[in-house]
Amino acid sequence: MRAVRATVRLQLHADFTFDDARRQVDYYAALGVSHFYLSPFLTSRAGSTHGYDGVDPTRIDPELGGEAGLARLVEALHAAEMGIVADIVPNHLAVGAENPWWQDMLALGRASDYARCFDIDWEQPGADGKVLLPFLGDRYLRVLENGELVLAWDATHSAFFVAYHEHRFPIDPGQTEALLAASSTDAREATALPPREELAGDDPLVAAVIADHDAKTRAGCSRLHALLERQAYRLLYWRTANDALNWRRFFDITELAGVRVEDESVFDLSHAYILALVERGWIDGLRIDHIDGLADPRGYALRLRGRLDAISERQGVESQRLPIYVEKILGDGECLHTDWGVDGTTGYEFLDLVSGIQHDPTGREPLTRLWREVSGRTADFAAEVEIARQEMLHGPLTAEFERCVRAMRALADASPATREFSLPAIRRVVAALAIGYPVYRSYTDRNGRPEVDIGAFEHAMQAARSQLSAADASWLPLLDDWLGGEAPDAFDEPERELRLSAITRFQQLTSPLAAKAVEDTAGYRSAVLLSRNDVGCEGAHFAYPVQRFHQANRQRLATFPHAMLTTATHDHKRGEDVRARLAALSEWGDVLAPKLRAWARDSRLYDSHAAPGGGDRLMMLQLLLAAWPLELAPTQACSEESASREREALHEYADRLVAWQRKAMREAKLASHWLAPDERYEQAGEDAIRRALTGDALTRELASAAAVLDMPGAVNGLAQAVLRLCSPGVPDLYQGTEFWDLSLVDPDNRRPVHMAARREALDHAETPVAAWRHWRDGAVKQAILQRLLNLRRDHPALFDDGEYLPLQATGAHADCVIAFARRARDMTLLVVVTRLSAALMDETLEGQLQWSDTALSLEALNLNGVGQGWLTPAPVEAEAALPLHRHLSDFPCGVWVWAS
Secondary structure, three states: OOOOOOEEEEOOEOOEOHHHHHOOHHHHHHHOOOEEEEOOOEEEOOOOOOOOOEEEEEEEOHHHOHHHHHHHHHHHHHHOOOEEEEEEOOOEEEOOOOOHHHHHHHHHHHHOOOHHHEOEOOOOOOOOOOEEEEEEOOOHHHHHHOOOOEEEEEOOOOEEEEEEOOEEEEOOHHHHHHHHHOOOHHHOOOOOOOOHHHOOOOOHHHHHHHHHOOOOOHHHHHHHHHHHHOOOEEEEEHHHHHHHOOEOEEOOEEEEEEEOOOOHHHHHHHHHHHHHHHHOOOOOEEEEOOHHHOOOHHHHHHHHHHHHHHHHHHOOOOOOOOOEEEOOOOOOOOOOOOOOOOOOEOOHHHHHHHHHHOOOHHHHHHHHHHHHHHHOOOOOHHHHHHHHHHHHHOOOOHHHHHHHHHHHHHHHHOOOOOOOOOHHHHHHHHHHHHHOOOOOOOOOEOOEOOHHHHHHHHHHHHHHHHHOOHHHHOOHHHHHHHHHHOOHHHOOOOHHHHHHHHHHHHHHHHHHHHHHHHHOOHHHOOOOOHHHHOOOOOOOOOOOOHHHHHHHHHHHHHHOOOOEEOOOOOOOOOOHHHHHHHHHHHHHHHHHHHHHHHHOOOOOOOOOOOOOOHHHHHHHHHHHHHOOOOOOOOOOOOOHHHHHHHHHHHHHHHHHHHHHHHHHHHHHOOOOOOOOOOHHHHHHHHHHHHHHOOOOHHHHHHHHHHHHOHHHHHHHHHHHHHHHHHOOOEEEEEOOOOOOOOOOOOOHHHOOOOHHHHHHHHHHOOOHHHHHOOHHHOHHHHHHHHHHHHHHHHOHHHHHHOEEEEEOEEOOOHHHEEEEEEEEOOEEEEEEEEOOHHHHOOOOOOOOOOOOOOEEEOHHHOOOOEEEEOOOOOOEEOOOEEEHHHHOOOOOEEEEEEEO
């Protein structure tokens, strides 16, 4: 068991397997990483590029190399004194023919051993006790009569099934004998039915059954319909999913079914294999995907902690705690609960912090004015979120909302005092409360509402009260009581169970509602500056004061000192250095806003005033400048060979932006939509991108504006790397981001990584200052990572438990500094990075940073002797102040160590 010191996130798939990861062990060991943080590797759908569509949690995905491939990777990692943090997905499984649990449940219904695994409401009105399957491309009867549903024989399982494109809907095996017996009498001469295991698909008896149920004939269609009516499921048109579904899914994705891990038997069934790998010593920590989707996150986490601690006890290493990291987006002012037995989140809130302190608050006004003028939409992100919540609740999440309403109605009907709380009123009141909920969810359980959740619930109550009539608002105190104001355990059955059901349904509603409204809708509708719209970011806050960063670091050290710290993930909307460049744009709002306004109306880009809309135009222009490839600088005069390379690079960049924009337009759900794409509108957006990148005078104008962000963006990029590596917590590196990360939303951020270039740079072993001279290739970022990761390796106590001391600068540019110290008994670490660097640069945006009289007070540290520079060569004397013009002019970040 190896302590998790620093992780690198690797995305596994058929083109990057365990063996491919194994070949990079030596590189990441030399970089200073302690653990591979692997994307889900239990069996997922064939061809999955991410692993979050798991179909069998009891075995390793054969496409990745199976158990043997994982064993080889583990052996290589352990030889390098490294290990694995595994990403697991307890909330959901993908449905379909590849999922044996799902298929068994469809075949046997409630009698299946796996029926309890899925969160199915068998009693939902109108479902007639069946599982509703909205997977048909048209209305059921049309699909049936068109002969698209075909009865077939599965020789492997000796059973019939109905085939529909890629879908396989099993027929109850108990009905097989009757089907065979009822087939044509002349199908086989023998009178006795043979064992099913001996039947092949071309057996005359099987063929006769299939022929009898051929929907292309009137009689066969009638028989096939009657057969389907006898199954435990009902096939439906896919467009009915949001209204009629009677099982919980992941957000609004009907291909992913919720799993009931709150049931201990289901927990054990779905976790036995991964825990066995932990017991073998193959896994040193677990990352829990979307813990907010679970019925009882705290109960789940504590159960998992108990299993891991038991493994440690059996192995005689009780003191070596196996960490649990939870994917959890914390809202504004929200803190992770400290009684879950986990070690922290995966770090989205750190991404938000670093982004916030790198934005210049003076840029908000010109960029806000620009957004309102060009887009015609509000710049109030919270208002966009509220609108999106309403749309999601009464659209994609209607089925989830109605299940919550039914749970509330059942509770209301249980008492004469509440029977007058009518169904329409319940809908209105629950909707207002859910829409007003300021964070993902509450964590009420049988013991009632935790104290730390009270503020969020009161906020939701106030928001709901402001939207409801007086009559409807009078029911809010009752909902306060039902949803945790009083502990369910204080009541007898059946009221206790009814309350728990209502609480669970509400909490599993607000979580996807927040995700769909904020990340997947408002974040693509409102873009005063896109860098503040990323996963985990508080879009309503344009910029943060540095003090907020220090407060968060101190709180993390006190509560979750080993939480993950990240600035790039597989889910980010923009690469970490795209966000760094966008943050730099906030420093140039007065300069770039007029240019963006002009380009948003430029007839060279657009054929009409209507398409694309102003908001889409501004978002495209922001991203085009911020993600501009650093090696791409179009020139008027160049050789034919250079011109050819330039055209190819511009075309490749345009392709990437077009893919991003199509996704952005559909996620916004304004002019286009995933379910109803507007091809003409999307084409207008694509035309603008391709015209912008033809290599002409307009392209050169854009390239010149993008160049304004180059140096300030690079300074921000290095600063966020240093802050991630030196703040309290476990730094996480996303694959490939040791060079500049100018990626876009997935799948762009999952493109293959050019490892040869990174290996070559690491072997070259330049100092950060030397690599800064050719900063465009990204080697300077890697040099910082390598030095600081190895510093963490050599002095773990300093970073695990070292005191955190914020430091204050004085002088003309005191606001352009972020500084703190980490101090252990025998060592002090001083960290100083630059922010808002445009104010420190001359008109060329090159050369030294102009710090004037800015200095950093060191008196509080009581230093003695000389501090060794880890990023810059000049040592620091233990003086009262650190003059930044001497130590931070040639390089924007400094780290020094004093050892006693």
